[in-house]
Amino acid sequence: MTVMDKRKKQSRTRTWFQAAWFAVTNGYLRGYTSGKIFAGGTKRICVPGLNCYSCPGAFGSCPIGSLQAVLDSRNYKISLYVFGFLTVFGVLFGRLVCGWMCPFGLVQDLLYKIKTKFKKKNLPGHKYLRYVRFVLLIVFVILLPSCVVDATGTGKPTFCEFICPSGLLLGGIPLTILNEGFRAAIGIRFIWKTAILLAVAVGSIFYFRPFCKYLCPLGAIYGCFNSVSTYRLEIDHDKCIKCGACQKACGMDIKTFETPNSMDCIRCGACISACPKEAISSTWGNARKNITSRCFIDDTVSDSQLNAAELTPQPGKALVFGIILILFGVIGLIGGVIGVINAFQYNLVYGMETPMTGIAYSLFKLASCIILLATGVYAIRNRYQAEKLLVLRERVACAVITLIIGLVVMGIVTAMNSEAIGPYALYTLVFFIMAFSPLLIPFASSLEKQIKGQKAGAGWAILLVILTLAILGQLTFLAMAYGLIPHP
Amino acid sequence: MKNNRNWITIALLVCSVVLIVAGIMTGEPETVFNKAAKVCMECIGIG
Numbered sequence: 185m186t187v188m189d190k191r192k193k194q195s196r197t198r199t200w201f202q203a204a205w206f207a208v209t210n211g212y213l214r215g216y217t218s219g220k221i222f223a224g225g226t227k228r229i230c231v232p233g234l235n236c237y238s239c240p241g242a243f244g245s246c247p248i249g250s251l252q253a254v255l256d257s258r259n260y261k262i263s264l265y266v267f268g269f270l271t272v273f274g275v276l277f278g279r280l281v282c283g284w285m286c287p288f289g290l291v292q293d294l295l296y297k298i299k300t301k302f303k304k305k306n307l308p309g310h311k312y313l314r315y316v317r318f319v320l321l322i323v324f325v326i327l328l329p330s331c332v333v334d335a336t337g338t339g340k341p342t343f344c345e346f347i348c349p350s351g352l353l354l355g356g357i358p359l360t361i362l363n364e365g366f367r368a369a370i371g372i373r374f375i376w377k378t379a380i381l382l383a384v385a386v387g388s389i390f391y392f393r394p395f396c397k398y399l400c401p402l403g404a405i406y407g408c409f410n411s412v413s414t415y416r417l418e419i420d421h422d423k424c425i426k427c428g429a430c431q432k433a434c435g436m437d438i439k440t441f442e443t444p445n446s447m448d449c450i451r452c453g454a455c456i457s458a459c460p461k462e463a464i465s466s467t468w469g470n471a472r473k474n475i476t477s478r479c480f481i482d483d484t485v486s487d488s489q490l491n492a493a494e495l496t497p498q499p500g501k502a503l504v505f506g507i508i509l510i511l512f513g514v515i516g517l518i519g520g521v522i523g524v525i526n527a528f529q530y531n532l533v534y535g536m537e538t539p540m541t542g543i544a545y546s547l548f549k550l551a552s553c554i555i556l557l558a559t560g561v562y563a564i565r566n567r568y569q570a571e572k573l574l575v576l577r578e579r580v581a582c583a584v585i586t587l588i589i590g591l592v593v594m595g596i597v598t599a600m601n602s603e604a605i606g607p608y609a610l611y612t613l614v615f616f617i618m619a620f621s622p623l624l625i626p627f628a629s630s631l632e633k634q635i636k637g638q639k640a641g642a643g644w645a646i647l648l649v650i651l652t653l654a655i656l657g658q659l660t661f662l663a664m665a666y667g668l669i670p671h672p
Numbered sequence: 673m674k675n676n677r678n679w680i681t682i683a684l685l686v687c688s689v690v691l692i693v694a695g696i697m698t699g700e701p702e703t704v705f706n707k708a709a710k711v712c713m714e715c716i717g718i719g
Contacts, residue, residue, distance in 0.1 A: 227708040228701040237708035238715045245708040249715060253707035254700055265695020265704065271688035275681055345714035356716035366711075369718045377717035412680045 190457040191433065198283065198452060202290040209233075210287065210354075215240030219362030221355075229596075230269040232277065233286030234402050236348070238355030240362070247273070248325055248402050249344055249351075256329035258337030274409030278416075282396055282403050283450040288350040289396060295388035296435070305392050305437045313398045314448065320347065321401035343401060345373070349381035392435035396450060407447030415451060416467045417444035423463035433458030440464060495570035498634050502567035505576070505631055508651060509560030509624065515617050516553030516587075520546045548590025549618065555583035556621075570635045577628035584622050591619070620654045623647055 185193075209231050212222040221240050231244035247270055254263035273281055282289050296303075307313055324343040333339045344351050356374065360366045387394040396403050410416070419441055430440035433454040438446045440455040444464070456464045524546045559579040566572040627647045633639070695701070 221709075221711055223709040225705070228705045230704075236712075236715050238712045245704055249712065250704045250708065254703050257703050259703065260698070260700065263695065263700060264691045264698065265700035268688045268691030268693075268695055271684060271691060275684045275688060341712070341714050344712065348715065351712070351715035352717050355712070356718070359711065359716055360718070366716070366718055371718070373714075374717040409684075412677055412684060414681060416677075 187458060187460055191454065194453050194457040199290070199293065201284055202293070205285050206287045206290060209235060209243055210239055210241035212241045212243060216358065216362075219359060230266060232273040232281040234288050234348070234350045234400065235286070236351040236355040238351060238359065240355070240358050242354070246350075248348070249341060252325060252329045252341035252343060255326065256333070256339030256341060258333070261330060270405050271409075274406050274413060276414055277406070278410040278413030278451065279403060279406045279447075279449060280413070280415045280451040281406055282400070283452040287354060289393065289450070291353065292384075292388040292393045292395060295385060296392055298389050300389060302390055304390060305435060307391055307394060307398070310397070310437075316398050317400055317404040320399060321404045325401045346376070347380065347399065349377065349384050349395065352377045352381050393450070397436065397448070403450070410447050410449060411445040414467065417449070417455070418465050418467065418470070419444050420463045420465070423461045425461055427460065429458050429460055430455035430464060494637060495635050496637055497568050497570040498573070498631060499567040501631055501634065502563050502573055504648070505627065506560045506563035506567070508627075509556050509563060509580070511655065512617070512621055512624070513553045513557030513560055516549050516556065519618065520550035520553060545590045545593050548586055548593065552583045552587035552590065555579065555586065559583065573635055574632055577625060577632055580624045580628045584625060587618060587621055617655060620651060623651060627651070
C-alpha cells in the first residue's frame with residue numbers, strides 16, 4: 185500500500201468514525217421530528233466533544249456548557265464534577281477527542297474537503313492567534329459566568345451566549361426550523377451567532393479547522409493533557425529522516441518529528457500514515473499491534489518455544505469447548521440483532537426515550553459474539569494441533585472484554601434513564617447467558633494447562649457443570665415464558 | 673521517563689475519579705441536568 189493509499193484509508197476511517205460517534209451520542213431520533221430535546225438521566229453525564237445539550241438528538245451534556253452551568257449557579261464557585269470529567273477525557277484521550285469525537289470538528293473537516301484553489305493551513309498571525317482559545321477559556325468560560333452575576337447571584341453562560349457556533353448549528357438551527365415559538369423569538373443574538381457560524385463555516389472551507397485552532401476552549405483544555413494522556417505519539421528516531429512529510433500532512437501544521445505531543449495536535453493520525461519510514465506510531469497503535477499479533481495473526485505465539493513434543497493435544501475437550509463457544513456466539517448474535525431492532529422500535533415507532541446507546545451495546549455484543557463464534561470454529565478445526573490451541577484463552581478474553589465494555593455502557597445508561605433492559609423473554613435469556621461468558625476464560629486456561637501437561641484441578645468439570653446449568657436453566661425459563669411448559 | 677509519565681497518567685486518572693465523586697456528593701449533576709434537560713436559550717441564540 186502506497187503512502188497516498190494509506191492516507192486516504194486513514195482519512196476515510198476517521199470520517200466514518202466521527203459520523204458513527206455523532207449518531208450514537210445524538211441518536212434521539214424523536215427529537216429531530218418533534219422539536220423537543222431529550223430529557224433523560226444521561227444528560228447528567230458529559231460527552232467528550234463540543235456537543236450542545238440543546239441539540240434535539242443529544243443524549244449527554246456538553247462539558248463547556250456544563251462547566252458554565254455550574255459556575256454561573258449561585259450555589260457553586262468551582263465545578264469538581266465537570267473538571268473531573270474533563271480530566272478523565274483529557275487523561276484517556278487528550279485531543280483525540282477533537283480529531284475523532286467532536287461533532288463540530290466533523291463539520292469543519294467536511295467543509296475543508298470542498299475543493300477550492302485557495303487552501304491554507306493557518307490564518308495570518310497564527311503564531312499569536314492560537315493563544316486566543318486560552319483567553320476565551322479563562323474569560324468567557326470561567327471568569328464571566330462566575331463573576332458577573334445578577335441580584336440573585338446567578339451568572340450567564342457567556343461563551344455559549346456570544347461565541348459558540350456549535351450550539352447554533354446543532355441546537356439553534358434544528359429547533360428554530362421545527363418549533364414555531366422559537367422562530368418567533370429570533371433576535372439580535374441569533375443574528376450575531378449566525379454571523380460567527382458563517383464566518384467559521386466559510387473559514388473552514390479555506391483553512392483547516394479554524395475554530396479548533398483559535399477559538400475552542402475545550403481543545404485548549406484537552407491540549408494540556410496531550411503529553412500525559414494514554415494516547416500519545418512516539419517517534420522512532422532511528423528511522424526518522426526528518427523529511428517533514430508529517431508536517432506537510434498535518435492540518436494543524438505541527439512538526440511531529442520534533443513535538444509529537446504538541447498541545448495543538450488533534451490526533452487525526454495523518455502524520456502516522458504519511459510517514460514514508462513508518463517512524464511515527466501511537467501508544468494505542470503499538471498496544472493494538474501487540475494484541476493482534478498474539479491473538480489473531482501469529483498463531484505460533486510466544487509459547488512456541490515450548491517443545492511441541494511436550495504438548496498433549498486434547499481433541500475431545502477442544503471439541504466441547506468449541507461447541508460451547510459457538511453456542512454462546514449464536515445466542516449472543518440473536519440477542520444483538522434483537523437489541524438493535526428493539527432500540528429502533530422504541531426510538532422511532534413508540535417514541536420512547538430509549539437511547540441509541542442500546543444499539544452501541546448491541547454492536548459491542550455482536551462483535552464479541554463474532555469473535556466467540558470464530559474462536560469456537562477455530563478450536564474445533566485445530567483440535568488435534570496442541571500448539572494452536574494455546575491462543576484460545578487470549579481470543580476468548582478479547583471477546584469477553586468487548587462484551588463487558590458493552591454491558592457497562594448499557595448498565596450505566598439503563599440505570600440513568602430508568603429503563604427496562606428489554607421486554608422479550610428471549611432477550612432476557614440471551615442477556616443472562618451472556619453474563620456467564622467471563623467463565624469461559626478460566627475454562628480456556630484449564631484447557632491450556634492440560635495441553636501443557638500441567639495439573640488443571642477440578643476447574644474444567646465445575647465450569648462445565650455451571651455453564652451447562654446456566655444454558656439449561658435459561659432455556660427452561662424461555663420455554664415457560666412462551667408457554668411451552670407450564671409455569672410452576 | 674516513560675514510567676514517570678505512566679504514573680502521572682494514573683495519578684491524574686485517580687484524581688479525576690475523586691473529583692467526579694466529590695462533585696456527585698455536592699449535587700452538581702443535578703445542576704448540570706437542570707440546565708441540560710431544558711432548551712438552553714443562550715446556547716441556541718434565542719432571546
